[in-house]
Amino acid sequence: MKLLSVIGLLIWATLCIxxxxxxxxxxxMGRAGMVAPRGLNEDQMQEASDLAWAMHCIVRHIPWDATCLIQALACQVWLIQHRLPATVFLGVSKDSDQPVANFQAHAWVLCGQNVIVGGQNVSCFKVIASFGGYGA
Known part of the structure; x- marks a missing residue:
């Protein structure tokens, strides 16, 4: 069931973006400038881990390019719906020597202490915005 709901959210997020x-x-995505609490209980950590697995599996097989921003929006909405505190971060590459043509941006979601989607090389990006969501 989780896989179908993630597919539906990815379609919806793609259309939104x-x-x-x-x-x-x-x-x-949540409140601009807010960072959600990072403490999760064991059940919440398992739920977030399951979502990360489902998102990873589905994104590799869908017939369109689900960018990091699309994945972050879908993931954040799912986490909010399931009352899990999470934060979407938007960042730009830290390398200020890059010409505009090589500008890089990235989005990732942090739930508890774990990056759920977009976790590759987040240390290479300077955070320019955050959107905290907490469904409690």
Whole structure:
């Protein structure tokens, strides 16, 4: 069941990111500038881990490019719906010597102490925005 709900959220997030102004999509990620609490109990940690696994499996097999921002939006909405505290971070590459043509941006979701989606090389990015969500 979790796999189907993740697929549905990825479709929805893709449409939001591609068709709607970012201001609307950002409002769905949580409160701007907020960082959610990082303490999770054992059941919450397992739920977040299961979501990370489902997202990883599905993204490799869907027929469209689910960017890190699409994955972050889908993941955050799922976590909020399931009352898990999480934060979406948006970052830009730290290398200020890069020309604009090589500009890199990235989105990732932190739930508890774990990066659920977008965890590759987050230390290479400077956080420019955060959106905290807590469904309690």
């Amino acid at each position: 591609r068709l709607l102004p970012f201001k609307y999509s950002a409002s769905l």
